Amino acid sequence: MDRISWDQYFMAQSHLLSLRSTCPRLMVGATIVRDKRIIAGGYNGSVSGEAHCLDDGCMVVDNHCIRTIHAEINALLQCSKFGVPTEGSELYVTHFPCVHCSKSIIQAGIQRVYYAKEYKNDPYAEQIFQAAGVDLIAVELDEAILDRKYQDKLNLTVSLLKELEKTDVSEDVLQDLLQQTRSIYTKS
Numbered sequence: 001m002d003r004i005s006w007d008q009y010f011m012a013q014s015h016l017l018s019l020r021s022t023c024p025r026l027m028v029g030a031t032i033v034r035d036k037r038i039i040a041g042g043y044n045g046s047v048s049g050e051a052h053c054l055d056d057g058c059m060v061v062d063n064h065c066i067r068t069i070h071a072e073i074n075a076l077l078q079c080s081k082f083g084v085p086t087e088g089s090e091l092y093v094t095h096f097p098c099v100h101c102s103k104s105i106i107q108a109g110i111q112r113v114y115y116a117k118e119y120k121n122d123p124y125a126e127q128i129f130q131a132a133g134v135d136l137i138a139v140e141l142d143e144a145i146l147d148r149k150y151q152d153k154l155n156l157t158v159s160l161l162k163e164l165e166k167t168d169v170s171e172d173v174l175q176d177l178l179q180q181t182r183s184i185y186t187k188s
């Protein structure tokens with residue numbers, strides 16, 4: 001089996017972190033990497049000890065949930081709390097950073113930002129990243145790398161559909177199943 005690339009490895013880590021998010025509005029994960037080592041990680045959640053959006057609901061002001069600290073900031077604060085330099089490091093994040101996080105990312109000396117999904121990309125954020133010489137690189141997570149039985153499942157599904165084709169199942173039902181199979185087994 002092939003080894004996964006560093007980009008996929010760090011991006012998978014950020015997606016794993018996003019599953020710890022406490023705000024249902026958007027689940028974000030961020031990983032800070034230096035010299036191919038993970039130095040910090042974060043997800044969007046409340047200040048330690050405070051209520052979680054998942055339990056008490058979001059606190060929405062001007063269409064933003066103000067209860068949470070964003071994933072990127074939480075990762076940077078972890079570095080600040082434990083005295084870990086971020087100069088020249090790289091960030092892997094599940095969603096394109098908001099303008100506030102973008103400013104902090106630049107100011108912390110992060111050199112490269114890998115993001116999995118475009119998300120309300122702020123033109124000012126893009127402008128200051130460019131001016132600061134921070135590279136922005138889109139890296140989609142290939143979820144198949146996390147599923148070691150991916151190929152077996154695909155092969156089994158294809159053979160099941162072929163067997164089904166031999167029966168008197170209606171063309172509509174078959175097409176619908178083929179469509180669902182494609183959407184599950186194709187990269188999103």
Ligand SMILES: [Zn+2]
Pocket residue numbers: 022023024025053057058059065066067068
């Ligand atoms: Zn919230």
Ligand SMILES: [Zn+2]
Pocket residue numbers: 070071072097098099100101102
């Ligand atoms: Zn943010």
